[in-house]
Amino acid sequence: MRTFMILALFWPALVSSCDLVPxxxxxxxxxxxxxxxxxDTQFGQYIEGSGTNRKGEMFAVNYGNDSTLFALGQxxxxxxxxxxxxxxxxxxxxxxxxxxxxxxxxxxxxHRVLQLTVNEYPDGPTVVGSxxxxxxxxxxxxxxxxxxxxxTVFTSGMRWLQDTNxxxxxxxxxxxxxxxxxxxxxxxxxxxxxxxxxxxxYVSESYTRGGTPYVQKIWLYDANVTTGTxxxxxLFVDFEVLDGTQNVDIDxxxxxxxxxxxxxxxxxxxxxxxxxxxxxxxxxxxTFPNPTNLEFGGPSGRTIYVxxxxxxANTGCTDTLEVVTPGRSWSNxxxxxxxxxxxxxxxxxxxxxxxxxxxxxxxxxxxxxx
Ligand SMILES: *[C@@H]1O[C@H](CO)[C@@H](O)[C@H](O)[C@H]1NC(C)=O
Ligand SMILES: *[C@@H]1O[C@H](CO)[C@@H](O)[C@H](O)[C@H]1NC(C)=O
Ligand SMILES: *[C@@H]1O[C@H](CO)[C@@H](O)[C@H](O)[C@H]1NC(C)=O
Numbered sequence: 001m002r003t004f005m006i007l008a009l010f011w012p013a014l015v016s017s018c019d020l021v022p023x024x025x026x027x028x029x030x031x032x033x034x035x036x037x038x039x040d041t042q043f044g045q046y047i048e049g050s051g052t053n054r055k056g057e058m059f060a061v062n063y064g065n066d067s068t069l070f071a072l073g074q075x076x077x078x079x080x081x082x083x084x085x086x087x088x089x090x091x092x093x094x095x096x097x098x099x100x101x102x103x104x105x106x107x108x109x110x111h112r113v114l115q116l117t118v119n120e121y122p123d124g125p126t127v128v129g130s131x132x133x134x135x136x137x138x139x140x141x142x143x144x145x146x147x148x149x150x151x152t153v154f155t156s157g158m159r160w161l162q163d164t165n166x167x168x169x170x171x172x173x174x175x176x177x178x179x180x181x182x183x184x185x186x187x188x189x190x191x192x193x194x195x196x197x198x199x200x201x202y203v204s205e206s207y208t209r210g211g212t213p214y215v216q217k218i219w220l221y222d223a224n225v226t227t228g229t230x231x232x233x234x235l236f237v238d239f240e241v242l243d244g245t246q247n248v249d250i251d252x253x254x255x256x257x258x259x260x261x262x263x264x265x266x267x268x269x270x271x272x273x274x275x276x277x278x279x280x281x282x283x284x285x286x287t288f289p290n291p292t293n294l295e296f297g298g299p300s301g302r303t304i305y306v307x308x309x310x311x312x313a314n315t316g317c318t319d320t321l322e323v324v325t326p327g328r329s330w331s332n333x334x335x336x337x338x339x340x341x342x343x344x345x346x347x348x349x350x351x352x353x354x355x356x357x358x359x360x361x362x363x364x365x366x367x368x369x370x
Contacts, residue, residue, distance in 0.1 A: 048252070052327065061105075076305060106142040242280070257328055
């Protein structure tokens with residue numbers, strides 16, 4: 001009875017945007033995010049690259065205003081400065097934590113990946129040192145980064161011009177020994193993440209003509225995180241074929257521990273989630289139209305924080321969505337052997353979790369019941 005009422009309540013939403021996808025319900029869920037930071041924001045409109053630490057505290061770039069691209073901030077549970085780089089033209093665009101004391105951030109303007117040394121202070125984590133982890137003047141940016149469990153970095157990057165050609169995007173890797181290499185040159189690359197077992201790399205590629213995007217693809221590679229190399233390139237998703245949204249740029253992407261890929265659509269006011277076969281499993285409507293990235297965090301790694309320019313204001317907003325499966329980055333930061341699917345986690349949106357369990361079947365439902 002309870003389940004029936006919940007379904008009835010959600011049904012009108014279920015048959016709207018997921019209908020764009022040429023697969024029948026119930027294989028796709030329409031979800032709605034909740035505004036987390038909006039009018040009280042301390043972030044500028046270039047907020048990007050959300051990252052989590054072990055505790056699920058959340059960080060992003062562009063703390064301050066439009067002129068402070070050199071500043072990283074914490075946005076959850078409190079808004080505060082995390083790190084301001086002394087190089088004035090530094091333009092941070094993404095951040096990832098390797099452990100409690102080490103994080104990496106990418107600098108678009110100076111074509112480098114910085115390693116940050118982090119200390120815990122009573123009022124929150126603070127950067128106490130920074131050094132260049134890897135750099136190459138021929139990197140197009142980097143735009144975003146992902147990190148393997150043992151700290152191999154992969155970066156995306158682009159040259160944004162009115163007309164994109166096959167040389168306006170790249171993929172690079174940096175090993176812990178400092179070795180940096182270009183892996184591919186292609187159309188504009190942006191979203192980038194590894195599968196939870198570190199064996200696959202997802203990279204987005206976009207093309208623009210006359211200033212308007214017209215190609216939006218996600219490629220899947222076999223990754224070797226020991227050598228920092230990729231191979232076996234194949235198409236994972238082509239939004240033109242999927243739903244005709246090839247004019248909406250793909251931005252940041254993150255995987256969860258079940259191997260699902262969550263993708264922000266800049267200009268599309270949404271996040272789209274795919275399972276590891278490339279089937280759409282959810283579409284999330286946001287409170288702002290231009291999401292730039294997302295990450296899973298919070299105490300159980302099951303809150304998705306989406307960042308982007310606020311709707312109608314030159315400031316940075318964040319939205320949240322509660323889900324059942326923790327994020328890959330958050331999970332990698334937990335002490336080894338600890339369960340990422342612990343008992344007794346409070347669910348403040350039980351109805352949504354029941355739906356997730358119903359739609360995605362036994363595995364996720366078991367996770368809820370564990
Ligand atoms: C932006 O923030 C910086 C650092 O707090 C400040 O010096 C600067 O005046 C601010 N700029 C604007 C346009 O508000
Ligand atoms: C691609 O664009 C670059 C400028 O970024 C230009 O130098 C190059 O000639 C272009 N290549 C092709 C094949 O059009
Ligand atoms: C990565 O490459 C090294 C060197 O070629 C190889 O020994 C290793 O088996 C590879 N790992 C994977 C997961 O393919």
